[in-house]
Structures are given as structure tokens and as C-alpha cells.
Amino acid sequence: MDAFEIHGGRRLSGRWRIGGAKNSALPLMAASLLTDEPVVLSDVPNLVDITNMSALLGTLGCHVEHDTQDPDQTLTIEVTDPSQYLAEYDIVRRMRASICVLGPLLARRGRARVSMPGGCNIGDRPVDLHIRGMRALGAEVNLEEGYIVAHATHLRGARVFLGGPFGSTVLGTANVMCAATLAQGTTVIESAACEPEIADLATLLNQMGARVSGAGTPRVVVDGVERLAGTRYTIMPDRIEAGTYIMASAITNGSIELENCPMDALSALLDRLEAIGVDVEPVQSDGQAPVDDRFRQTVRVASKRRLEPVQVVTQPYPGFPTDLQAQIMALLCQADGNSLITEKIFPDRFLHVAELLRMGANLIRLGPSVLISGSRQLSAAPVMASDLRASAGLVLAGLAAQGTTLVNRVYHLDRGYDRMELALQKLGADIQRVDRPAV
Numbered sequence: 001m002d003a004f005e006i007h008g009g010r011r012l013s014g015r016w017r018i019g020g021a022k023n024s025a026l027p028l029m030a031a032s033l034l035t036d037e038p039v040v041l042s043d044v045p046n047l048v049d050i051t052n053m054s055a056l057l058g059t060l061g062c063h064v065e066h067d068t069q070d071p072d073q074t075l076t077i078e079v080t081d082p083s084q085y086l087a088e089y090d091i092v093r094r095m096r097a098s099i100c101v102l103g104p105l106l107a108r109r110g111r112a113r114v115s116m117p118g119g120c121n122i123g124d125r126p127v128d129l130h131i132r133g134m135r136a137l138g139a140e141v142n143l144e145e146g147y148i149v150a151h152a153t154h155l156r157g158a159r160v161f162l163g164g165p166f167g168s169t170v171l172g173t174a175n176v177m178c179a180a181t182l183a184q185g186t187t188v189i190e191s192a193a194c195e196p197e198i199a200d201l202a203t204l205l206n207q208m209g210a211r212v213s214g215a216g217t218p219r220v221v222v223d224g225v226e227r228l229a230g231t232r233y234t235i236m237p238d239r240i241e242a243g244t245y246i247m248a249s250a251i252t253n254g255s256i257e258l259e260n261c262p263m264d265a266l267s268a269l270l271d272r273l274e275a276i277g278v279d280v281e282p283v284q285s286d287g288q289a290p291v292d293d294r295f296r297q298t299v300r301v302a303s304k305r306r307l308e309p310v311q312v313v314t315q316p317y318p319g320f321p322t323d324l325q326a327q328i329m330a331l332l333c334q335a336d337g338n339s340l341i342t343e344k345i346f347p348d349r350f351l352h353v354a355e356l357l358r359m360g361a362n363l364i365r366l367g368p369s370v371l372i373s374g375s376r377q378l379s380a381a382p383v384m385a386s387d388l389r390a391s392a393g394l395v396l397a398g399l400a401a402q403g404t405t406l407v408n409r410v411y412h413l414d415r416g417y418d419r420m421e422l423a424l425q426k427l428g429a430d431i432q433r434v435d436r437p438a439v
């Protein structure tokens, strides 16, 4: 089984290009179910989750081609059999994002049978808000033998409130937005998720002929239309990948440059990094003026040798992203003082704490928070990856630790990072993908 062997202590340097966003690509792929014409997405990363979504769409009567050798990494989806509507458990259990086919299937095919995603290592993954949204649009939705069974002769516009105990729902907003594009009348989504990936989806939908406004704000308005057409679209850069590599540089006191960096989508992270003592500044790319598109900038990362402790609270966008919580925890193990991280989206998203403790970190779990007593030199150890972003945090810790760290089960990483070891090698890390006995 693949593992990463990391010889820590090397300062990162060099340049890497950030790829397309996994969490944009997945709902945008699902949106292709809304039309019978080809949808061509560019800058789609070569990830296990993308492969899983392609396989799911294949079972839903779509022809999917992903040209990962093409620099544009173009992925083309065309519906060939619109009679399919089953998203079976075996695929959904591997990728909870499969739930985002629910809205498009209901809108275009009038029915859907989608497996309940079940829990995962970052906590429960309820879908009550998704179901609330579909019912509000007029669908009949029941839970049968672990499946969401939904049908609607036609959907009608409605007012939908998507606020839950942990804020809004990103993929729930995507589902309702997609379903509403073909509903009769106007839909108003209150307490919609404001993540940039939602705005990216709305831009694609509007290019297909939909009439979506307010995406990226808590109130999204969708005027239903008769049909949607195919289109070509380049997805936004991956803000979580960018944040991960920015912190990889910082934890090694390195200095790197990142291309295609979505600075406008990273404000909460940049705010914390500034307080910690990490600077991220746009640079002139090959003598050109800094790129005006603050969603696709080339930036340079530099950090002070002494890192300051801070408080971090994860919140819905534009708050600090939960998907960067494990990574900043690893970074704060190097800060000179006590930091506090509070996880408000997935309160149990702390499986990386036990592994960081094995590396000599000084952490105390206090319910939804973790107290980090920094400035301990991390020491290398064999550690176990448990979920996508926890794994990334362990890799960052391994980059800083003295000695050789073995991160097992990197298949978690391959879900969300395209060849992470190659990126880090290009940035000067001593990291290899090795085959180790399954643990």
C-alpha cells in the first residue's frame, strides 16, 4: 500500500502551479446532468474523487472523457441515456460528494434514487437540508433501505432556508441551485452557502442558460427556465490546495512561488498567516505586472523564522475553512507559544491530533477545540492518515520534523491532491511515494 516517506528539515523553494478545485469540479460535473448537450470542463485535476464522480456519472447514462495528458486537463461529459437515476451505495460510500447528483437528476429526469452517504472520519454527514430543499421545490422524498428515493413530475420555485446547526450546506446549496434552474417559477435560497465554489457553479449554470443571481451571498435567486444547453468552462483554482502548499512553505521556513493562486478566496487564511508571521505577496510573473485576476495570481510565500501563536475558529465561508484546519494545526506546532483551534463545522474533525502527538506535538483536546503548545521540535514517526485533510496536515508535520516520517494510507491524499509528492519534490522536499505493507 502506498505511503509517503519524508526526510524532514529541508526548507522549501521553487515554483508550483495550483490546479483546478476538486470541490468545484464535483458539483460542476453533476450539473452536466441538466442538459443533453456536451459540457466541457477545463483544468479538472486528476484525482480519485474526480474518477469516482466520472464513474458515478457513467452509471447515470453519461459518456465521460478526462484527458489528463492534455495541459488543459479537459473533461467532457455528455448524457447518452437519460433513463438512469440510481446512485448506488458502493460508489456513494466512497465519496459523499456523490449526493450532489440529487438535484440535477430530479430536475432533468424527474426521479432519483441516491444512497445515503453515511458517516466518515470527519463526522456525521447528514443530508436533512438537501432533503428539505428538494421537498420545498415540490419533490416527494422518502428514505428507503438507506436510499433517498425522490420523484417529481415537475419542480416549482419556492423559498428555501438552508441554515443548519453548523451554518449552511455547500453541496446542499449546489443541489437546490441546480434543481431550481429547471423549476417552474422563482426560487429564493436563504442562508445559502457563500463558498467560491458555489459562485463557480452559478457561473457555469448561467453559461448553460440558467438565470441564477446572488451566488456567493447568503441569498441566491434562481428564475427557472425551460432547458439548459451544453458549454465549455474552466473551473476555479483550488483554494485548499493553495492553502496547503502555502503552509508547507511556512512550516519549513521556506520561500516558494505559487501560480494560479486564488488569493481572493483565501482572505481568512491570509489574515491568520499574517498574524503568525507568514507573508503571501503577488509577484510579477516573468517580468510582467502582477496578474490582475485575484483568482489566478502568482504569489511568493515567505515566513519569519519565529512564528507567533494565534487563535483559529473554522466557520462557513468567508470564515476560516475547515479544510485547512489540520494543516494550520501542524504549522502552529512550530509557533512560539500557545494557540487555540476551534472546529465549528465538523466538531470531531481531529483524527490528526493523535498522530501529531506521536510526532512530539504538545496538544490538548478540549471538546471542539485543541490547545497547541508550540515551539516543540516535531520528531519523525510512522503515522496514519485518516482522511484527506488530516493526511495533508501530517505531511506538513513530516516536512518540518527531524528524521524520516512515514505517512501511511496516502490513498486518502490522492482523493484531493494531484501527485502531492511530485509538487513537494518540485518545491525541494525530500519525499518519496513508497510501497509499504498495509497497516
Ligand code: EPZ
Binding pocket: 022, 023, 024, 026, 096, 097, 124, 125, 126, 127, 128, 129, 130, 131, 164, 165, 166, 167, 168, 169, 170, 171, 172, 193, 322, 323, 345, 346, 388, 389, 416
Ligand atoms: C463541502 O462538503 C466540502 N466538500 C467539504 O470538503 C467541506 O469540508 C465542507 O463543504 C464544509 O466546507 C465538497 O465540496 C465536495 P456541508 P459538504 O454540507 O457540502 C452539516 C474536503 O476535504 N450539514 O457544507 O458535504 C454538516 O454535518 C471536503 O475537500 C447538516 O447538518 O459539507 C457539517 O457540519 C471534506 N445537514 C456542516 O453542515 C445537511 O443536510 C457543513 O456541511 C448537510 C450538512
